[in-house]
Amino acid sequence: MSVLASLTSTLRTVCSTLTGAVGFAIVLVVMVCAIFAPWVATHNPDALDVMNRFAGPSGAHWFGTDHLGRDLFSRMVHGASVAMQIAILAIGMALTLGTALGILAAYLPARSERFILIVFDVISSFPSLVLALAVVAVLGPSTGIVVVIVAVTLVPHFGRVARSQTLTLKSAPFLEAERILGASWPRLVFFHVLPNILGPLVILASMDIPVVITIEAGLSFLGLGVRPPLASWGTLIQDGYTYISQTWVPVVVSSVALGLATLGFTLFGEALRDAVDPRIGRER
Numbered sequence: 366m367s368v369l370a371s372l373t374s375t376l377r378t379v380c381s382t383l384t385g386a387v388g389f390a391i392v393l394v395v396m397v398c399a400i401f402a403p404w405v406a407t408h409n410p411d412a413l414d415v416m417n418r419f420a421g422p423s424g425a426h427w428f429g430t431d432h433l434g435r436d437l438f439s440r441m442v443h444g445a446s447v448a449m450q451i452a453i454l455a456i457g458m459a460l461t462l463g464t465a466l467g468i469l470a471a472y473l474p475a476r477s478e479r480f481i482l483i484v485f486d487v488i489s490s491f492p493s494l495v496l497a498l499a500v501v502a503v504l505g506p507s508t509g510i511v512v513v514i515v516a517v518t519l520v521p522h523f524g525r526v527a528r529s530q531t532l533t534l535k536s537a538p539f540l541e542a543e544r545i546l547g548a549s550w551p552r553l554v555f556f557h558v559l560p561n562i563l564g565p566l567v568i569l570a571s572m573d574i575p576v577v578i579t580i581e582a583g584l585s586f587l588g589l590g591v592r593p594p595l596a597s598w599g600t601l602i603q604d605g606y607t608y609i610s611q612t613w614v615p616v617v618v619s620s621v622a623l624g625l626a627t628l629g630f631t632l633f634g635e636a637l638r639d640a641v642d643p644r645i646g647r648e649r
Contacts, residue, residue: 378640385636391629398442399449406439411594419611428618431601432608437615441622443596448626451591452577455512456570459519464566466520467527468554471535482528485521493518493580501589511590515577522573523566530562564641572634575627582623598623 379385398405408426414434422429428437470481497514504510539557578598584590585599593600598619605615 375637375640379633379636382636382639384632385640388629388632388634388636391625392633395445395449395626395629398445400446402443402446406436406442408436408439410435410439410443410596412436419608421612422614429612429614431604431615432611437601437618440596440601441598441618444598444601444619444622445626447591447595447597448578448581451508451512451515451581452574455515455577456519456573458512458516459573460523460566460570462516463520463523464527464559464562467524467529468531468558468562470524470528471531481524485524488518489521491518493576494583497580497584498587498589501584506584506589506592508591508595511581511584515580519573519577522569526565526569527562530565531558534558534561568634568638568641571630571637574634575630578623578627578630598626 376389380389412435414430416434417430418432418434420426420430420434426436426438428441431437431440466481466485470478473481493515496518497511500514501507501510535558544553581590582597582599582602585597586603587599588603590599591597601615601619602623605613605617605619609616
C-alpha cells in the first residue's frame with residue numbers, strides 16, 4: 366500500500382500544475398489508444414478500399430481514407446501502438462544495460478571505469494538519427510534494428526546517471542553496515558543500491574520516450590523504419606506528403622498526433638521530474 370500511496374501522491378503533485386495535468390491527459394489518451402487499439406479503432410487499418418480512396422471525414426471514416434482507401438483514424442490509433450511498443454522496448458533495453466554498466470563502472474577499478482566512460486563518450490558522439498540512418502542503410506530497414514540502434518544510443522544517458530548516483534550512495538553508512546555484517550556484492554546492489562537510484566532513471570526514461578517516438582517517425586518517413594503495411598505515424602506523414610495534392614487530411618492528422626504525443630510525454634516527464642525533486646521546480 367505504501368508504494369501505491371506514493372504513486373498516487375506523485376501523480377497528484379504532477380496534476381496540480383496546468384502543464385503536468387495536460388501532459389498526463391495526453392499521455393493517458395496515447396496509452397489507451399496504444400493498449401486498446403483494436404477496440405478504439407474498429408476498422409482494420411490494413412483493409413483496402415481503392416474505390417473509396419481519398420474520402421473525406423464522415424461517420425464511417427472519422428478522418429477519411431488514404432490513397433488506398435484505408436481508414437485514417439484506425440491507422441493513426443494503431444500508429445500509437447507501434448510507436449509505444451518501439452519506445453518501451455528501446456528504452457527498456459537501454460535502461461537495463463545502461464544501469465548495469467553504470468553500477469559496474471562505479472565499483473570497478475579506475476582503469477576499467479575509464480574504459481566504460483570512453484565507450485559512453487564514443488556512443489554519445491554520434492547523433493541517434495545519423496547513427497540509425499547509417500546502420501539501417503547498411504543492414505536494411507527493420508523494426509528490430511531500429512529498436513536496437515535507439516537502445517544503444519540511449520545507453521550512455523542511463524549509464525552516466527546510474528554511475529553518479531551509485532558513487533554518491535556507495536559510501537553511505539547503511540551500506541557500510543551491510544558490508545560489515547557480511548552482505549555480498551549482489552545483495553548490496555539489488556537490495557540497496559538499485560532501489561535507491563531507480564527514481565531518477567525512471568524519470569529519465571519517461572523524458573526519453575518522445576525522443577524515441579520522433580526517431581522512429583523520422584526513419585519511417587524516410588522509408589527506413591517500420592515497413593508497410595504496418596501503420597506508423599512516420600509512414601502516414603510520408604504517404605500524405607506524397608498525395609498532398611489530392612488531400613491534406615493525412616498529413617495534418619498524423620502530424621498533429623505525433624506532435625501531441627511528443628508534447629504530452631515531454632510535459633509529463635518535466636512535471637514528474639519536478640514532483641520527485643522539488644528543488645528543480647523552485648530553481649526553474
